[in-house]
Amino acid sequence: MTTNRQFRLARRPQGIVQRSDFDYVAEPLRDPVEGEVLIQVLYVSLDPAMRGWMNASTDSYMPPVAIGEVMRAIAVGRVVASRLAGFAVGDHVSGLLGVQAYAYSDGQRLSKVNPALAPLPLYLGALGMPGLTAYFGLLDVGQPKEGETVVVSGAAGAVGMLVGQIARIKGARVVGIAGGADKCRYLVEELGFDAAIDYKHEDVAAALKRHAPQGVDVYFDNVGGDILDAVLLRLAHGARVVICGAISQYNNMSAVQGPANYLQLLVKRATMKGVMVADYYPRALEAVMAMGGWIRAGQLKTREDVVAGLDTFPETFQKLFTGANNGKLVLQVAG
Numbered sequence: 445m446t447t448n449r450q451f452r453l454a455r456r457p458q459g460i461v462q463r464s465d466f467d468y469v470a471e472p473l474r475d476p477v478e479g480e481v482l483i484q485v486l487y488v489s490l491d492p493a494m495r496g497w498m499n500a501s502t503d504s505y506m507p508p509v510a511i512g513e514v515m516r517a518i519a520v521g522r523v524v525a526s527r528l529a530g531f532a533v534g535d536h537v538s539g540l541l542g543v544q545a546y547a548y549s550d551g552q553r554l555s556k557v558n559p560a561l562a563p564l565p566l567y568l569g570a571l572g573m574p575g576l577t578a579y580f581g582l583l584d585v586g587q588p589k590e591g592e593t594v595v596v597s598g599a600a601g602a603v604g605m606l607v608g609q610i611a612r613i614k615g616a617r618v619v620g621i622a623g624g625a626d627k628c629r630y631l632v633e634e635l636g637f638d639a640a641i642d643y644k645h646e647d648v649a650a651a652l653k654r655h656a657p658q659g660v661d662v663y664f665d666n667v668g669g670d671i672l673d674a675v676l677l678r679l680a681h682g683a684r685v686v687i688c689g690a691i692s693q694y695n696n697m698s699a700v701q702g703p704a705n706y707l708q709l710l711v712k713r714a715t716m717k718g719v720m721v722a723d724y725y726p727r728a729l730e731a732v733m734a735m736g737g738w739i740r741a742g743q744l745k746t747r748e749d750v751v752a753g754l755d756t757f758p759e760t761f762q763k764l765f766t767g768a769n770n771g772k773l774v775l776q777v778a779g
């Protein structure tokens with residue numbers, strides 16, 4: 445049989461992830477045992493959460509990846525050998541397959557995907573975990589109403605670009621916050637956002653005053669830090685702040701910058717609530733049907749940033765933190 449190639453966590457990264465934080469190893473493959481499938485990994489999803497999984501902290505929603513363990517990641521692949529009822533050779537599947545060329549699975553949290561219905565990378569983006577996060581985080585937690593102003597940060601990324609478009613579909617005014625003129629232009633000209641703020645070159649507070657003169661009714665926060673603080677100062681009465689993530693803080697979780705302006709929640713009778721996508725997996729079909737319908741109808745655009753080569757994993761992963769990714773970042777392992 446062929447050889448597997450795997451990225452195993454070698455040490456806990458300090459700051460931005462480096463190649464030396466991993467061992468890139470070759471492992472002989474074995475046949476699957478009874479109750480197992482062997483999957484050839486085709487596309488690996490690179491998600492900001494993976495940075496948190498590399499830390500030692502135990503007070504998270506998932507245990508850390510152990511030193512020496514294959515780096516945890518969602519991926520899609522093709523079954524190449526099966527001794528598990530319900531999974532046949534040739535089936536395409538999605539699950540926590542890891543940053544590796546082949547993965548074994550006992551079928552737990554493994555779901556089938558259909559490449560005839562959508563390109564495989566889409567199952568890691570709009571039709572996968574980021575899509576569910578955007579859909580339920582915005583609609584269940586944010587609850588935007590027609591005519592309200594929705595602000596989303598990380599707006600040109602996997603989750604953010606969907607949040608903004610769903611908010612538009614629901615009749616809200618949408619302001620995106622993203623890094624750089626190109627991303628901001630993309631949001632307004634291609635995705636139909638009402639306005640975009642380039643936080644790398646603009647004063648976010650002043651721009652928010654211009655673009656959200658009546659205040660922000662829903663803020664979908666992907667980045668935390670200074671941007672969260674700036675938006676808190678512009679909340680409308682009864683605003684809802686959805687805490688989806690805080691990527692500006694992920695490379696130094698021992699000194700997380702909390703929101704200094706949180707008393708605005710009191711003044712504006714606002715709420716701030718976290719969203720955890722895993723809570724919504726039982727309702728996944730609802731989101732996938734809605735997103736699929738909007739994509740087919742041309743109302744929702746998707747964008748996948750597919751980088752070829754398993755061996756590029758550490759450098760490709762860095763793109764999430766430098767902002768070099770355009771849309772959902774995916775590593776192509778095989779085609």
Ligand code: NAP
Binds near residue numbers: 599
């Ligand atoms: P993404 O937006 O596709 O990629 C990350 C983006 O973050 C980068 O492109 C960059 O865009 C921006 N960024 C990086 N460092 C930043 C900084 N210091 N300040 C401001 N922006 C920064 O990633 P994603 O997969 O969609 O994830 C977005 C957020 O959602 C993350 O916080 C993630 O942890 C969270 N998330 C949460 C859940 C949940 O269940 N709660 C599920 C999925 C994702 P710019 O070029 O615009 O800077």
